[in-house]
Amino acid sequence: MVEAYGRTLNDAFANSAKALINIVCDVSKVDLNKRVIIETAGFDLASLLYNWLEKVLMALLINNLALAKFRVRIEQREDSYFLSSECEGEAFVRRKHHYKVEVKAITYHEMKVTKSKGKFIVQYLVDL
Numbered sequence: 001m002v003e004a005y006g007r008t009l010n011d012a013f014a015n016s017a018k019a020l021i022n023i024v025c026d027v028s029k030v031d032l033n034k035r036v037i038i039e040t041a042g043f044d045l046a047s048l049l050y051n052w053l054e055k056v057l058m059a060l061l062i063n064n065l066a067l068a069k070f071r072v073r074i075e076q077r078e079d080s081y082f083l084s085s086e087c088e089g090e091a092f093v094r095r096k097h098h099y100k101v102e103v104k105a106i107t108y109h110e111m112k113v114t115k116s117k118g119k120f121i122v123q124y125l126v127d128l
Helices: 009-024 045-061
Strands: 002-006 034-042 065-077 080-091 105-116 119-127
Touching (some): 002 009, 009 045, 009 080, 045 065, 045 080, 045 105
Antiparallel strands (some): 002 119, 105 119
16 A cells, blocks of 8 residues: 655655656656656546556656656546646656556555545556
């Protein structure tokens, strides 16, 4: 189970992405020399989290981009949530970034977005 926290929902989602990348490699070794925008939507916060993490994972697996910094903006419009994030990182290099394990997919199983004691908590599982 992966848990990420934030004082705001934006921070919790940013930290959830950083935690995801840190499963695969050492995020502290990633230089911030490439910028990309990731946008997604969801019908509730869990679906937004799933779609967000899947796009971050696809950036790594398909575009070979290890992202390490995320500036997330979430807004609710009518019955949907929208996320836009400016993300920074660099091309993934197994040796430099200390490759750990491959994440094959994000799962909905036990995925939660909650608020407790003044902080947001996101929880999710990955398929290794």
